[in-house]
Amino acid sequence: MKRNTENHTITGGGINITDSISLAFNSRYRINSRLLLIITTMAGIAGFTLSFLSLFDFECSRKMIYAAEAVFFVISSIFCMFPSKARNLNLLLYLAWGYAIYKKINDFALGYGILINIIADKLRIVSAGHTVYRITEDTDRYYCLTLFMMFLFAALVPVLCYNTIVKPRFIVTFLITFPFIETGLMFGFSPNHMAFALLISYWVAVFAMRVAGNQYHTESGKPVFVRRKNIFVSSGNLRNNVIEDIGIITLLSVFAIFLVSSAVTTVINVERPEKVTTTRTEIKTAISDLSIEKIANNIQNGTERNPVTERSQLGNFSKVTFTDHTDLTMMISDKVDGIIYLKGFTGAEYRNNAWYSLSDKKVSENKHLFDTMSRTGEYPQYFNFRNDSYLSTVYPGEPAKRHGIITSGFRINKYAFTPYSVSPDNQLLPEKDGFFRIENTKSYSFDAYFPEDMFVNTKRISKNAEQLPAAGDLEKEYRDYVYANYTPLPESDTMNELASEYSYIPAYNGTNIEEISSHIKKILSDSAEYTLEPGITPPDTELTWYLLKESHKGYCSHFATAAVVLARLKGIPARYAEGYIVIPSDIEKADKVDSFYKVDIHDSRAHAWAEFYIDGYGWVPFEFTPGYDRGIISADEKRSKEAQVTEAVTEIVTETPQTEAEAAPVTEIVTELVPAAAETEAVTDTAPEVTGSSDNTDGDGNGPGFLKKAADAVIKIVISAASLFLLVAAVILFRHISVTNSRARGFRTGSNSRRMANVYRYTVELLEHYGIGKGSMMPLEFAEYAEEQAADLIEKGSLDDLIRLALKSGFSKDEITDEELARSVKTANALAESIYSTKSKKECFIFRFILNLKK
Numbered sequence: 001m002k003r004n005t006e007n008h009t010i011t012g013g014g015i016n017i018t019d020s021i022s023l024a025f026n027s028r029y030r031i032n033s034r035l036l037l038i039i040t041t042m043a044g045i046a047g048f049t050l051s052f053l054s055l056f057d058f059e060c061s062r063k064m065i066y067a068a069e070a071v072f073f074v075i076s077s078i079f080c081m082f083p084s085k086a087r088n089l090n091l092l093l094y095l096a097w098g099y100a101i102y103k104k105i106n107d108f109a110l111g112y113g114i115l116i117n118i119i120a121d122k123l124r125i126v127s128a129g130h131t132v133y134r135i136t137e138d139t140d141r142y143y144c145l146t147l148f149m150m151f152l153f154a155a156l157v158p159v160l161c162y163n164t165i166v167k168p169r170f171i172v173t174f175l176i177t178f179p180f181i182e183t184g185l186m187f188g189f190s191p192n193h194m195a196f197a198l199l200i201s202y203w204v205a206v207f208a209m210r211v212a213g214n215q216y217h218t219e220s221g222k223p224v225f226v227r228r229k230n231i232f233v234s235s236g237n238l239r240n241n242v243i244e245d246i247g248i249i250t251l252l253s254v255f256a257i258f259l260v261s262s263a264v265t266t267v268i269n270v271e272r273p274e275k276v277t278t279t280r281t282e283i284k285t286a287i288s289d290l291s292i293e294k295i296a297n298n299i300q301n302g303t304e305r306n307p308v309t310e311r312s313q314l315g316n317f318s319k320v321t322f323t324d325h326t327d328l329t330m331m332i333s334d335k336v337d338g339i340i341y342l343k344g345f346t347g348a349e350y351r352n353n354a355w356y357s358l359s360d361k362k363v364s365e366n367k368h369l370f371d372t373m374s375r376t377g378e379y380p381q382y383f384n385f386r387n388d389s390y391l392s393t394v395y396p397g398e399p400a401k402r403h404g405i406i407t408s409g410f411r412i413n414k415y416a417f418t419p420y421s422v423s424p425d426n427q428l429l430p431e432k433d434g435f436f437r438i439e440n441t442k443s444y445s446f447d448a449y450f451p452e453d454m455f456v457n458t459k460r461i462s463k464n465a466e467q468l469p470a471a472g473d474l475e476k477e478y479r480d481y482v483y484a485n486y487t488p489l490p491e492s493d494t495m496n497e498l499a500s501e502y503s504y505i506p507a508y509n510g511t512n513i514e515e516i517s518s519h520i521k522k523i524l525s526d527s528a529e530y531t532l533e534p535g536i537t538p539p540d541t542e543l544t545w546y547l548l549k550e551s552h553k554g555y556c557s558h559f560a561t562a563a564v565v566l567a568r569l570k571g572i573p574a575r576y577a578e579g580y581i582v583i584p585s586d587i588e589k590a591d592k593v594d595s596f597y598k599v600d601i602h603d604s605r606a607h608a609w610a611e612f613y614i615d616g617y618g619w620v621p622f623e624f625t626p627g628y629d630r631g632i633i634s635a636d637e638k639r640s641k642e643a644q645v646t647e648a649v650t651e652i653v654t655e656t657p658q659t660e661a662e663a664a665p666v667t668e669i670v671t672e673l674v675p676a677a678a679e680t681e682a683v684t685d686t687a688p689e690v691t692g693s694s695d696n697t698d699g700d701g702n703g704p705g706f707l708k709k710a711a712d713a714v715i716k717i718v719i720s721a722a723s724l725f726l727l728v729a730a731v732i733l734f735r736h737i738s739v740t741n742s743r744a745r746g747f748r749t750g751s752n753s754r755r756m757a758n759v760y761r762y763t764v765e766l767l768e769h770y771g772i773g774k775g776s777m778m779p780l781e782f783a784e785y786a787e788e789q790a791a792d793l794i795e796k797g798s799l800d801d802l803i804r805l806a807l808k809s810g811f812s813k814d815e816i817t818d819e820e821l822a823r824s825v826k827t828a829n830a831l832a833e834s835i836y837s838t839k840s841k842k843e844c845f846i847f848r849f850i851l852n853l854k855k
Helices: 030-055 062-080 085-103 105-123 141-166 170-185 193-212 235-241 243-268 274-287 292-302 360-365 367-376 380-394 458-463 473-485 493-501 513-527 543-551 556-569 584-588 632-645 705-748 752-770 779-789 798-811 818-837 841-850
Strands: 002-012 015-022 225-228 231-234 326-332 340-347 349-351 354-356 400-408 429-431 435-437 443-450 574-582 591-593 596-602 606-614 618-622
Touching (some): 062 141, 085 105, 085 141, 105 170, 141 193, 367 473, 380 443, 380 618, 493 543, 543 556, 556 574, 584 596, 705 841, 752 798, 818 841
Antiparallel strands (some): 002 015, 225 231, 326 596, 349 354
16 A cells, blocks of 8 residues: 555535545456466366266266366366456357257257166166166167267356356356256265365355455445546455455365365264254155155145145155154054054045045035035035944944044144044034044044944945935935046046956946955956055056056055046946054054053054945945955065165155154145156156157157157246246345345444445445446535536435535534434435436346345
8 A cells, every 4th residue: 555645635514635545456467366266167167077977877988078078168268267248259169069969969869868867767766677768779878978968068167167267156156066966965876075075165165255256345334445546446346356365265175174074084984863864865755756746745744734734645756664653643442353444535536647635616516415514514424423323233233333532643733534434423524525624633532433344244234225324315415426526537548448458347236346346356466566666657657557557566555546446437436545544453452541542553554545435325445455455464564574675765655654753644635646747757668769850759659759848848947947037036135135124224223424424325326326426536526526417316405415414424523413314315215216217127127126226
């Protein structure tokens, strides 16, 4: 810093100001500064590339990938050191890149398909032996994948160079690199530790440079200026002299910390806590098929919400496990010989491999029926109890009546799991014609009948059909409604093929329900086996067809769905049901507490089954999962063995909870059996062939074709773009609120002198934005100039008054008054409003939300 020999003195308002000081700094060679940024960028690119390549087994030439990156890196780095407009030469790289792709479009497309197949196989988002894209046998996979990877990484290099060397932007560099790595991380695959540590160090370095690049302030809060001849330059222009050092120091420091930490953990053999591993696995489950609904579902379950409140998804994942957590506790007054089915969710409408609860539209179409239920309190949920009450007098002791109390392990409970034959005298609230809800309670009690054979003796029902108390006018009206609404299936070629395939099964005539169910049971047991690892159902493939004709394996939700579909094909009113089962051994092992048997119902007891409507009686559960029908104990043992060998992946299916131990297997009213993402990403052996052809169908005519794939790609791009837009908008809005609130706080708090200084700085910033710069003018000279130039913006004399008050505040011994301060704030705000009113809509947005010059 040196003293200038030329003095500038101005007198006004009793204040003498002498300006004789200027600041000067020894300039550094620009190339040295840029070199540090280039080294930082190089570290980031190397860490990113090596991290991603270490996640998957890519059979390609890594040397060629590194070479392509190196060429783009050298050229882009040179361009980034040019003056501002010359940096646009980076666009030439993309023109060359685009031309090269055009010339190799077929190989490029094949490389993309090979890459997706490798990742899908590694992440197990498709069944074993299946692919997302079908690649012909004569394809040179090594060459095509290498070509695609060269183009992919080369395209990212100029972006990383510009957003590190020219303008360090952490958000851009992070959003470009992190999703690639997270593809593996969310599925439990770890990249090379050193490479990933280098990438993290790069992220931290860019963030540090971004933060350090903000304008520096002195301790007094006033900005430092550098005088060059007769022009004062903001210290913001000095930041290039320091951020390079900050970046490289941060990079090396963080990387060194990783190296030391890695060495220490290796020596003392530190393992990641089980809770961290479990939590990450649970999050992975929601991300596994890129479904926003699943993410929301996992978040909701993470807050211990009741399982059946809004929406549920089943069969989305390739395997399931149990945590052995107690979801429900049941107190029952006496032992029960048969299986107890505690029903929760009821699937009424079936479409797109998903079960939906009864829609409000269906209710409104049958308004008279549901109004009658509400008025009389007679709901189909009570039909079984009334009929069993009568049958217990005809056949003493069968069914047996018990008193039960169920306590939920969930923090929020709006839904009840109940037996089929439950008494209307309880605090349960019937929900339409399917299930019960509870409000603001964890525990609810009931009386219920429990037949020794849960699969009701239809001969007894037929024999006493005329005497059944529930078989009145309401039941007859409901029966017509049941046949109209619980027998339809989606119209499709697959359904027609299933109907033709099993045409030998007799149609339902009202009396042969056991005969039909026996046929269905045999079809399912002969065609598929029970497993906890069935794989994901491919898109555009009907689940029942896939279970019976292709995969031949599934868990209970698959078998229950297939049973309902086959039953409806034969004319039986059928629904899909979820809940829990309690087997006799559970009660046998239970402790007796105050004359009740206390049964802990674990997550492994979650189950899905079919229910058929028997005329005059009501809805009855029918079991079709192999090993469960009358042999539940052996099935349970099988489940336990499979659970032990299955790796810990907490999937949301009917057998297992979705997230924490508090979550339940049946979590909402819609039960999807195929993941949303898989609808566009996972296919069977007839996967779309990846070629350069623009035909509407694949070579064998079975694939969705180019237009289908293009539409899927467009949808993904739109969703991704919308998500990115929302993220950017949120960042802009957060920054706007932060800056404007900070400015307003500067006007309100502190001494009047400090507040006045903040007002003055804001006013100068507004004037400079409008083109009225202060330059080397003295304050009062600037006041006169500003008054003249801003005559159309603000009341005459107000700017002069504000600047003189600022001088008084900064240099006079007398404090300015609150009234003078308020007047200055009003002037500054009025100036901002006036400038804002002169702008177009686009300029208004920039002025307000990007520059943050107006609240």
